[in-house]
Amino acid sequence: QSCAKPVDIINVRITHKTAHVPLLEAVSFKDKANAYAEMRLLDCAQESVLIQTCNRIELYLVSEHGDKTVKSAVEYLENRASAYTAEACKAVEYSVNRDALSHLLRVASGLESMVIGEDQVINQVWNAYLEAEKASATGPVLSLLFNRAVNVGKRVRRETGISKGAVSVGSAAVELAE
16 A cells, blocks of 8 residues: 655746747756755755756656645746846746646657757757756656656657758758758
């Protein structure tokens, strides 16, 4: 008989879809080790992974305190924006449980990238997980989630041809210039 309490999987993010580059830069983490220390304080988040690229800053958290943790994590990202706090309040998005999983699968598959099918993001997702693991921030839930997401991302690329053509903003610009 299990005594485990139910947990929520939470994703709080700010991306190129809602924020301009200066806002993303203001929110970004210079010191990821410090970021993991701070995330541990977000209303008892037991597990965390930070995905940070030039187009996105995403926190994946596992918590027994769902709504409270969402609120803390949203405020945490908004407060990092300093001069852009008002803009950040409009740009920060979140999803929980099934929607958070769906979002991670879309990210790993390249569907949330600036250039759809962009192939660098799957490595960025996996490297983010490995960094979190190294920081002792992950656990069984995010381990399973990120392993599945990367496998799905690989399968999507293999079976759909989504990565054919321009696979980054840079290569798209070169193609356009030619």
